[in-house]
Amino acid sequence: MLNHKGKHFSVRGPLNVARSPQGHAVLFQAGSSGTGREVAARFAEGVFTPQHTLEGAQEFYRDLKGRMARYGRPREALKIMARLNAIVDRTKEEAQETHRFLQSKIHQRFAGARGQRTLIGSPVEIVDEMENWFCGYGVDGFLIHPSHLPGGLNDFVELVVPELQNRRLFRSDYEGTTLRENLGLQRPANRYAAASH
Numbered sequence: 401m402l403n404h405k406g407k408h409f410s411v412r413g414p415l416n417v418a419r420s421p422q423g424h425a426v427l428f429q430a431g432s433s434g435t436g437r438e439v440a441a442r443f444a445e446g447v448f449t450p451q452h453t454l455e456g457a458q459e460f461y462r463d464l465k466g467r468m469a470r471y472g473r474p475r476e477a478l479k480i481m482a483r484l485n486a487i488v489d490r491t492k493e494e495a496q497e498t499h500r501f502l503q504s505k506i507h508q509r510f511a512g513a514r515g516q517r518t519l520i521g522s523p524v525e526i527v528d529e530m531e532n533w534f535c536g537y538g539v540d541g542f543l544i545h546p547s548h549l550p551g552g553l554n555d556f557v558e559l560v561v562p563e564l565q566n567r568r569l570f571r572s573d574y575e576g577t578t579l580r581e582n583l584g585l586q587r588p589a590n591r592y593a594a595a596s597h
Contacts, residue, residue, distance in 0.1 A: 421577065423590070428444060428448060429447050430447070438467060441467035441470065441471060441473070445478060445479065445585050446479045446481060447479070449482055450482070450517075458538045460480070461537050461538055477586065479540040479584075479585070480540050480541075485516050486518075486544065486552075487499045487502070487555075488521065488559050488560055496520055498547075502548060523559040524563060531569060
């Protein structure tokens with residue numbers, strides 16, 4: 401039963417909308433402040449963070465995952481994703497040339513990576529860094545920010561993803577039908593159904 405009575409409107413009876421297959425939308429939080437970390441530890445299921453060093457990412461990861469116990473949440477209920485701007489080509493030299501070209505097209509007053517970490521190199525070099533951060537407990541994944549569209553995204557998909565798959569760091573097929581399932585997050589219990597029992 402919704403049965404809401406408020407200042408601006410009242411609703412009687414059950415809500416006639418089916419529950420989402422995900423339970424509710426996946427809750428993401430962005431930011432790394434102390435307050436942001438506490439909010440994420442209590443409520444978020446995903447966090448976007450602008451980390452630039454592995455040591456900084458590891459500290460953020462340990463701190464944030466450690467705070468979750470205060471709210472009775474398991475560490476796997478939150479995915480930490482660092483922003484990443486990958487400029488990739490078949491060789492490091494070609495990737496550096498792409499980067500120089502892109503930089504030549506940006507007015508001095510604007511930043512190329514918009515605050516996230518930039519990696520420039522071959523697919524193997526990019527994946528080496530990504531694997532190091534993932535296996536070193538700095539991140540649970542990455543939020544990819546292509547340097548340009550559609551080319552930067554195409555380069556990442558065509559060059560980096562196969563290397564990730566070769567190392568069994570990225571799936572070949574999706575396991576589930578929702579974002580929540582594919583992030584490995586549990587579907588939240590229906591609090592209204594639980595309350596009625």
